[in-house]
Amino acid sequence: MSTTTPAPAPSPTDRPRTGGDLVVESLAALGARTVFGLPGQHALGVFDALRRSALRYVGLRVENNAGFAADAYARATHGVAPLLVSTGPGALMTLPALQEAAAASAAVLAIGSQVPLAGIGGGRHGYLHELTDQSAAFRDVVKSVHTVRTASQIPSAVAAAWESALSAPHGPVWLEIPQDVLLAPVDVPPVGALAVAPRVPAPRRELIRAAAGRLTGARRPVILAGGGVVRAGAEAELLALAERLRAPVVTTFGGKGAFPWEHPLSLGSWLEDRHTTDFLEDADTLLVVGSGLGELSSNYHTFRPRGRVVQIEADLGKLESNHAALGIHADARQALAALVEETAGAGAGADAVGPPAPGAAGSPEAEVAGVLARVRDRLAAQDLGLEQRVLAAVREALPEEAVSCWDMTILAYWAWSAFDPRRTNALHSAQGAGGLGYGFPAALGVAVSDPGRPVLAVSGDGGAMYSIAELATARQYGLPVTWLIVDDGGYGILREYMTDAFGEATGTELSRPDFVALAESFGVPAVRTDPERLGTDLAAALAAPGPSVVVLPARLRMFAPTHLPA
Template identity: 75%
Template sequence: MTHDHDLVLRPSAAQTEAALNPPPGRNGGDLVVETLSGLGATTVFGLPGQHALGMFDALRRSSLQYVGLRVENNAGFAADAYGRITGEAAPLLLSTGPGALTSLAALQEAVAASAPVLAISSQIPTAGLGGGRHGYLHELPDQQASFRGVVKSVHTVRAQSQIPSALAAAWESALTAPHGPVWVEIPQDVLLAPTHLPVVTAMDATPEEVVPRPELTAVAAHLLSTAARPAIIAGGGVVRADASGKLLRLAERLNAPVVTTFGGKGAFPWNHPLSLQSWLEDRHTTDLLEDADVLLVIGSGLGELSSNYHTFKPRGRVVQIEADLGKLESNHPALGIHADARLALSALLETVGERPDPTAPERVRTLLARVGERIAAQELTLEQDVLASVRRALPDGSPSFWDMTILAYWAWSAFDPRRPNAMHSAQGAGGLGYGFPAALGAAAADPTRPVLAVSGDGGALYSIAELATAKQYGLDVTWLIVDDGGYGILREYMTDTFGQATATELARPDYVALAESFGVPGIRTSPGTLEADLSKALATPGPSVVLLPAVLRMFAPTHLG
């Protein structure tokens, strides 16, 4: 009897001939790039370093597109955005020690936001491993330990024959829900040594599916179908799972209002009659969610920002669907369903009943009117006008990437992304410097449309070197820098808390002149001319900088009562 898998494993004559006669001049680095190509990668990010040169030399013998950034952390942010936009694992090539460690903040953001990144780091030669201090440049006594508490999984290689399987296992881990960054370590001598192993061809690394348990989805469907006041919180897991269409059908079947978290922007249509939008830092929104007798939380752990700074106290039953097992019921007791959002929503749609409720749209309109009145009472016209100008200038199909800056905090609540997977920020881990390098990664992923990056002047200084990257590769990114003279949000926090701010004021360069010194066009704009200037910059191919000198204020917090 012949089995299908016997046929799959039996090589053809041509495959046997190719395997027995591999091309000359290959090294361990070739096994890395061949495996990446076999897994389906087309673009890699990174920064060369002494121990990693075997990988970089092999790139010139491959079809992989290389995008080299100037700082490893920025390369990590670019890979993060590439993974978010494409849903593929973005390879990130790093050198040993300082090079690898410099990427840690970016990998922390990737794991918090469930962005698939495949970080591949070199290591000192195998002769120096196993403890002790051998005096190698970049040496760490235990390099893996620095990553183990940050990434999803760690994979080590100590021989060339381990490279394909280790990378395949890491790829599978990165793309199994919840997506996230993984880390592979390969010693310098393994990368440099000549190899006579066959060329790596197609690799099998199918991510595991996180399937919901049917008895749990049956209970959840019953609770939702019979609820008097159901509501839904949609998080980033809905976006990562490409499940926004299923969410829309479920919400309409249940007539349940939907609020999206800051990480879940775009998971639900902004102007839908059931859309509560994203006003999570608002007591009125919190009250409505607390009043739900059944609250479906899907793809969110209800962390600090999603719970209005942990003031949210649900009074009804909570059903939580979450692919990250560690987030399940981590903040609130719930009917916890460990599952990918798309698969769980499919299961609910099979069994949940129609639930007529003509009052739901009116409750949504009333809530949004109250939010609007609260904002209008605070005299924040400048802030609203600036954000509206950005929205009008940005083409509907273009993604935007936001740094940790006051305008981004406004955008979390008030910006309509107009489609799923279009608005991204660093609110997962909250590090500075995300916006511009992430936008470069998105432009590399899809060069057919312009990309917007938004930073404050403080965050911009983290990634100013990447203007050289944008120019070198001709990446179509327009960078809006809002210059308020320092760390604006920290200035507000400190003034509100202590009566005055310390260490928040910054000397800055002339950003327009600095951009032009890189060969990148720059323009100084104003709130009144922002829309026109930003529209023109976005319509002009290649990188550009738009500088807006403005001191913006945040709307008053409502989680205090």
């Protein structure tokens, strides 16, 4: 009688490669090193494949927060941030974050699972998480939607989505893959190189010549620089052109850091101040680069240019969308470089003798100093010393190399106008779409991109509750993020809006936890501070390794709005 020895059960490492492996291999072939996300039932095939890859996975506790982290990672790296989520509820939870990424031109590649192929179309099989048309929910939010029906389509679909995300203007894209396709074994070689060619619109030469003629012939040229300058990495070209033209520069909230804050030609970012709006309106030629002149950049659409406008914009839909202009559909860096070249040797200003010398009365530098002095005088008349001291303490405590991420809170509204980031791409906020909860998860994404430098997140107590669960993420990965929570007992900016409009506020007052005790329950060091100790406490937290929380009980006020002409 013979006996046979049972074959050993295959180990997990002996399992055949699957569609999930094709996803992670494709991402790696395109240059991805880190992916964000949160697993779910239909997406397990791709998460299992992560275990067999060299990609770093950073998992957050809520899909929307994972999207915010990916958004900030993409901004910080000027690259693509993959985001992996599951079907239905998990997928839909990313929509607010993807809307912010779209508004800020952040290249997030969101990859979601789908129900098995047989159930696509909705209602026939009753799968968990099933939607009639899941991708339809994303079409009005992202740049492009991509779908996969077979494993062989995965590498090409991932490459196409990656290319779309990086084509100018950068933005989020959505790719969905059915559960059974992710789990199905594949008998093909591992994905090697994948070629992509992101489209970057080049400026037309005749438009550059016309724009250069208008700028060099202007007596009062002014530049408004938006987020497109930062996303294109065009800071050096902007500085060269401004200095050649001796043109004052205003940066939008999204363009903060695009131009040196202390430069004699810098008007900062006081876009909600009528003095700045008047100055922009008085330009005989205004160069708008990397901005669509939307609500915030136009002082709530009260801006009315009296001179000629030249607009450089990579997003064709934003070109001349708010004001008539000599529109140049182009990448900001390429267009500014071409303008620098075209204006070489040209006289600045229509006057043969040029503008007055720097510092002289009537010079561009003197006009800039005058506008900034009027802004300071207006603030000084409003008894806003507390707010200015708090913002100054934050700036003093923040190391030169640090990055800050701001939620939709009163202190962030101050920062949009008054905060000097001291370098480019060092301040990120949710002012594009304006959703709550951005600051802390965004800071985690920045910290993942460069763990060697500290990151500051700023939230109000209302916004903090959107992402409090991510204290566990910060602790799990030991990320060097300090979270400043300004606790004023409610939705402070909405309280102000409603009180100003209706005499009293409704629905803005909040019960909230003891944020210090709550942070410590996650194993995150925390301290309660006051305006006098804020700078010292923040500096100590930022210097310590790993995550930390600083809570500032304070009721801050906004400066008075100056949207309408006096």
